[in-house]
Structure formats: structure tokens, C-alpha cells
Amino acid sequence: MPLIMMSGFPASGKTTRAHQIKGFFESKISELSPTDPRIARLKVHIVSDDSLGLSREAYREARPEKDARATFYAAIKRLLSQNDIVIADGMNYIKGYRYQLHCEAKALLTPSCVVHVGAPAEKCKEWNVSAVDEGVDESGGKGEGPGDVVGGHRREAYAPDVLDNLIFRYEEPNGMSRWDSPLFTVPWMDEDIPGEEMWNAMVNNEAVKPHQATILKPAVEANYLQVLDKATQEVVLAVVEHQKMHGAGGSVTIPEASNKIELPTNHVGLPQLQRMRRQFISFNRQHTAEKTSLKNMFVEYLNGELE
Known part of the structure; x- marks a missing residue:
């Protein structure tokens, strides 16, 4: 089932939004399961740096960052199936990486989308400091909305220089690109996610048609x-x-x-x-x-x- 790719600046509130999406989808599954066996089989998973035990320090240098992305990618690939909805709760800030994830979903004839969590860089830096001072989630706030505490534990903050570098290198999603479409943008000040629109696009859509760029076949030709x-x-x-x-x-x-x-x-x-x-x-x-x-x-x- 669908792959939902979170994207946004580090410390922008992606984890909170990912849990909001998971909660909404699980609510819809519970509501519709009694009358729809297809829906009853669905499960929702979140894959994140935290769930995989990946340190924020991995983003300081190219090699450990590449290894971290490979670990993240492998975890998503293992979970993707016809009955699993996977929320990729990472920055997913490189266009080519989102393309690669999109291809994995397309190969299974299942849809994918990108959720862009929009927040100003200065707000992200403020929330990143709050993550250290107050032990909140990556968005750095409290209570409801983007600053909700997820899991009740302190999240690792980014070192200031790592945070600045990642913000500088961020490649914003573009809904005109096939691998960034459909694109759902959630501003940091919004309390809610566009849950119904996402559900309709990811679950109620027709079967995804195979595409020449994403159908995996054995490379039988020697050359x-x-x-x-x-x-x-x-x-x-x-x-x-x-x-x-x-x-x-x-x-x-x-x-x-x-x-x-x-x-x-x-x-x-x-x-x-x-x-x-x-x-x-x-x-x-x-x-x-x-x-x-x-x-x-x-x-x-x-x-x-x-x-």
C-alpha cells in the first residue's frame, strides 16, 4: 500500500505530522474495516531515524549520512507491501532520493505522495534548541499541533552547524515532478493535516499503472x-x-x-x-x-x- 514521504527542514515538525497522519489513517481503517475486507488488512508503519537508532551526527559527514540513508531506505523497502502503509518520517531532502523511493513504491504498483512540512528556518532553529532544553519532539513545541510531544521522550537535537548545512542543502519538493506528486503542503501553524485528501489519494485511488521507468525486471541482456x-x-x-x-x-x-x-x-x-x-x-x-x-x-x- 501507499508510501508517504515526509519532507521538510530538520526540526520542522515532521515527526508530529507523521504521527497525526498515522492516527488519522488508523482511525479510517477502524471505521471502514467492518464493511471492507480490503481496508481491514491494512497496517500503518512509521520509519524514522529515531525508530532505527540513527544519530543526528550521521548528517555531519558524507559517508555516515550515505550509510544512514541506505539503512532508512532498506527499512522502508522491507515494509512496503500491498497491505502496509509506510510513512517515511525523514527529511527526504534530496530530489534523487525521493525519486528512488518513488520507484520502489511504483514497482509494487502502489501509490506514493510527499508531505512537505513547511516551517521557516529560524523557527526550526528555535524548536531545535527547545528539543534540548525541554525534551520535546523534533518540532520543539508543546501541546497540540506541530509542537506535540510524541512518545513522551527526549529527541536528539541537531548540532547548530549540522542544522545550518542541512537547511542550506534542502531541495524543496515540486508537485510538477512525478516523484513529488501528489504533494501535500502543511504549514507549521496549521493544527491539522489534510487527512481526507491524503486518504482519498492514497487508498481510494485506482491501481497504479506500471511505468517503464519503475517496472523491475531481471537484467537478462548481457550487455x-x-x-x-x-x-x-x-x-x-x-x-x-x-x-x-x-x-x-x-x-x-x-x-x-x-x-x-x-x-x-x-x-x-x-x-x-x-x-x-x-x-x-x-x-x-x-x-x-x-x-x-x-x-x-x-x-x-x-x-x-x-x-
């Missing part, structure tokens, strides 16, 4: 990785050549692909393109698709990353 590498390299070279001839911005037509790349107004350097290419290959190395499909998939990925 599949070479084909994947060559197809993505051709797309990168096309972008580089376009910028040499026309400068930054504009649309790039890719041979053998039906879609175009829409470039931003600033120049996109080769190192940045190669980084995105390597990430795309990492996400799709176990998939199989025709060469033209691979190019369309990569074009779609680049358009999401470059917006």
Missing part, C-alpha cells in the same frame, strides 16, 4: 549496463554540444527520444551532468528497457533534476 551507459552518455553529450552552440537555456532534441530536455537559464556543467548520469544509472541498473525508452527515462529524470 544491458553497456547499453544503459551508452544511452545516457549520448544524452549528456547532446546537452554539452547544444550549450556549446547555443549557450545556456533552451530545448535540446535528443536523437531516438520523443521528449526534449528543457535547460535552465544558467549553464549546466559537464561534472553536474555526469553526476546526475551516474545517479540515474545507479537507480536503473537492475531495470531492462529499450534504448529509446532509456533515453526518454533519462530525459525525464534530467528535466526533474534541472528544474
